[in-house]
Amino acid sequence: MSKALQRLNLPGLAVMALCAGLWELYCRTLGAHFGSIASTSATVVALRDLLFDGPLAEQLWHTASVATVGWIIASALGFVFGLFLGLSRMAWTYSMASIEVLRSIPSISFVSIAVLLFGFSAKTEMVIVVYVSLWPMLLGTLGGIRAAPAGLLEVARIFRLSSAATFFKIILPVALPVILVGLRLSLTLSIALTVVAEMIGNPEGLGFGIVSSQQAMQPAAAFAYLLVIGVMGWGLNAAFGLATRRFAFAHERLS
Amino acid sequence: MIVLSRQQRSAQRRTNGDGAPLRGLLPLALGLIFWQIFAAANSPYFPPPSEWVRSLAALARAGRLWPAVGTTLMHFALALLICVLVGSAMGIVLGRSRTADRLLGPLLEFARTMPAGALVPVAVLIMGYTASMTLAVVVVTSFWPILLNTRASARSISQDRLDTARALRLSWWATQRKILLPSVVPGIRLGTQIAAPITLIIVLLVEIMTQVSGVGRQIALAQSVFRSATVYGLVALTGCFGLAVNWFIGGIGRLMRKYDPAFSSGVASN
């Protein structure tokens, strides 16, 4: 099997197709009396209808764009704060414990606070996404910056590198893999929270779509939305993975 | 002062493992104090912390607080237990069998990246507003770190250990018990430490979205009638849950150290 085919993992994809087929079979036979599930074919039909005659396209656009923009803002903020706390010993000493406490509060709780303060709007959605997603980025950046090995920092001293040079040539490259992990976690959270925010905080986008399908007792539409959400999440993650593959090597080499 | 200028200390700089000094609580404490002083007691959006306590007490007197707390904690504990069992079992299978890993790969990958919230409406459709629905959603979304980390340690059992088993002519069952299980325990532990906070979040998420029971339901109810003090109070309460979970995670780490102290900061997968 050629290398490209190998990476595509055909057997695995075949298993997925098999599951879809089995589900179809189940829905037509044993599960036929359940009104609350939809077969594979029904889901596909609903998907097509929603896409061409329904609001799916603009909902997908809304969710994907809010998630991406929210992620970018959250990452930038998290990076800046993480940088500050990582580099300034005093700032770290006098705020780390507070941060530990704040981040122990389950992120979902802030969704309710946001809805309380900002009502049902796109602003609420963005606030939620940004607030929750900046934490992994902040903590990742912070951790990465503080993880510079003492040996390399001494090398910086013996060659009399300036503070700026030490930062860009040693501290930042060491921190990069951890920051990338933070970025990825942040993206995952952004996507998840955009959907959640749309379910309870802002009646727009895929989240709203799936909830209204459920409330209208339309399982085929709900399954279709689930599928789209899943593919969108997978797609954004895959795009991120492709874009950052070059940086992954440093992580292994460092250990 | 930027730390770079204190190069003298760099050689003694410790890793992230050192605990944050308690002085760091200052901003939080000051923030709460200022909030208390400057917020009006009847402020609709920013009631002071004293109001939070008062509304929680009222909730308790009405008999709605503690049952909710009990429900949430019970769901959390049960869900985490199931996560550990399912996650470690699957992790072991996928770790030891390349074929299974390859066959199930894409399917599991798709399921893993599914945003948690999206599953709730579908689960409600299929299973209704029940405790088993809650557990199902929580487990399916939260067990992944356990699966991934168990799989990683199952995969990386050193050949030396396996050869030892063969040289001693251990039975299949004895091999599993004496070699495999202890080798995967660090992975299970690490995965559980990562999964615990996630489990708490998803439990609350389901409770807030479906409003069936638990602290999440109380939060959602309070929010819908604009009882902001109650909302803040309950959020602070969930913060205490979060701190308790973190402490519990630390406890697991200390307890399990005898199995593999060297593993204590292994590569985490999530």
Add this chain to the structure above:
Amino acid sequence: MKDSGIAAVPVSATAAGRASDHDGTDELTFRCRALAVDVGEPQRRIIEGLELEVLRRQFVCVLGESGVGKTTLLRVFGGLVPPASGSLLELNGRRVTGPPDGAVFVFQNYSASLLPWRTARRNVELGLEADMPAAARQTRAMTALDLVGLRDRADDYPWQLSGGMQQRVQIARALAIEPKLLLMDEPFGALDAMTRENLQTELRKIQRQLGATVIFITHDVDEAVYLADRLIVLKGKPASIGLDVMTELPAERDQVTTKELPRFLELRHMIYQAVRREGQ
């Protein structure tokens, strides 16, 4: 040839003054007087009253029992650790208050001191980036790699190189800045015997070629006697110089024949005596 002025050192043999290479400028490179060093919590004085003057182009090897303070002393020389007050430490007439200009340190743990995300050549360029344009840097780096025999591995990453090669990259990195003083902390300690012997020979060649002053720490007596123009044994609690002797071995050395010379054996004997006396 001038008298070194090392009167303050109370030792048995003729200390310094007879540097084998001479171009008439055997000026003082490095000196310390009344050097004291405190370490730890609470502070312990581990080095006291150390007097040392090193001439240019001398290859000095420092020996001593484990834990006596050799590494700390070298780090003090390199400006990484401050000496206790009252100490005088100078390089080329200027006080040492931090890593001094013109001196460079080579660590024992080479893998912890090379940047894993840079190629060998880029690692060697690290010390040059502040004041040199790219083209000049590259030439200098390649010259340094050439000196240690790694020109053809310039574009490899540290993880692709063996331990001996990584250490050579670190040495090349140190040489690239054309230091006046090279401080080496058991640089060959983590290498296998054959690699060590090869690198010893190379190091002497390079040192003579560049005319650098070297202060080299080791606990391997044979290595020390083989490499050095001057041998120093650190001993005592707190430590100071117990033995300071010129090797007076020929400039051209060889791993087999030099080690059979009577003077070589005599020096070994002297050192073992000096170190062992401390144990009593």
